[in-house]
Amino acid sequence: MSETTDQDEIELSYCRHCGGGRRHTIIAKKERYWSNDEAQVNGSDTWSILECRGCQNVTFAHTHYFSEDTTWGDEGPEPIVHRDLYPPSARPMPEWASELWLSLSRKAVWVAKLHGDIYAALGTGAFSLAAMGTRAIVDFVVTSKVGDGGSFTEKLATMRVKGLITEVQADILNAAFDAGSAAAHRGYSPEREDAYTLLGITETLLRRLYIDPMRQGRQAEAAAALKANDSRMGRSDIVGEHALEMAPRAEQIAEVILRRTDQSLADQAIVRVGLLCRQSMEPLSQG
Ligand SMILES: [Zn+2]
Numbered sequence: 001m002s003e004t005t006d007q008d009e010i011e012l013s014y015c016r017h018c019g020g021g022r023r024h025t026i027i028a029k030k031e032r033y034w035s036n037d038e039a040q041v042n043g044s045d046t047w048s049i050l051e052c053r054g055c056q057n058v059t060f061a062h063t064h065y066f067s068e069d070t071t072w073g074d075e076g077p078e079p080i081v082h083r084d085l086y087p088p089s090a091r092p093m094p095e096w097a098s099e100l101w102l103s104l105s106r107k108a109v110w111v112a113k114l115h116g117d118i119y120a121a122l123g124t125g126a127f128s129l130a131a132m133g134t135r136a137i138v139d140f141v142v143t144s145k146v147g148d149g150g151s152f153t154e155k156l157a158t159m160r161v162k163g164l165i166t167e168v169q170a171d172i173l174n175a176a177f178d179a180g181s182a183a184a185h186r187g188y189s190p191e192r193e194d195a196y197t198l199l200g201i202t203e204t205l206l207r208r209l210y211i212d213p214m215r216q217g218r219q220a221e222a223a224a225a226l227k228a229n230d231s232r233m234g235r236s237d238i239v240g241e242h243a244l245e246m247a248p249r250a251e252q253i254a255e256v257i258l259r260r261t262d263q264s265l266a267d268q269a270i271v272r273v274g275l276l277c278r279q280s281m282e283p284l285s286q287g
Helices: 097-103 110-123 127-146 152-161 167-185 192-230 235-260 263-281
Strands: 010-015 020-036 041-052 058-066 070-073 076-079 082-086
Touching: 010 041, 010 058, 010 082, 097 110, 097 192, 110 127, 110 192, 127 152, 127 167, 127 192, 152 167, 167 192
Parallel strands: none
Antiparallel strands: 010 020, 020 041, 041 058, 058 082, 070 076
């Protein structure tokens, strides 16, 4: 943790670690203005290394504009000032992301890897790739639940009949699948918001069909263990023992995640691992 002083140059910037606008100490800064008189265009690039004064997270920021890239302001067209933060990242992954690895069969763990890749794509603004990724996951989930026969719409109908999804959910999934197909085959370029919507739909599906059943299964096991042991020892000892049994498992999972997660997502992986350890230590508090 570095010391901050009153002499530090300060800049307000978004901190992805704190999740909001924060005062940052400018560690280093390089500005370069350029212009081309013949073409009558100009622009500037500013690169800076910033340290959040709240959480000490360090970010590399690239702030830039180009005179021809404009928006309509109060007094006519004015250049848009872009600000890119590195390393790129999307919103935090859901708290259950690390558990997804456990809920899938060995042959299907690519889904968890792809889930992570979608975040990497969103972080670099590759929204079409993110949309294609969500389509692949939705297709996998639906096919694995009802088999490979029939069109996607027919598979959704089967899922509805089986009580796995509601009619509204079927409509949403159909729209999400179609958007992903359009990105893959029909030149559709989703905006950031669209890509996040598709991801949200995909994650709701994963949570409902993989994470929730796995957690319920664990709770049922824990409840059965409580019942079995209740006649032999005091309740308070049982909870403690179960938590200790789970701890080495959490470590194993942490290793798998760190091995499988690329560098740009490493910080997220650490957060996920932290969450996982906590969840494992509190087996009776899972919602
Ligand atoms: Zn911060």
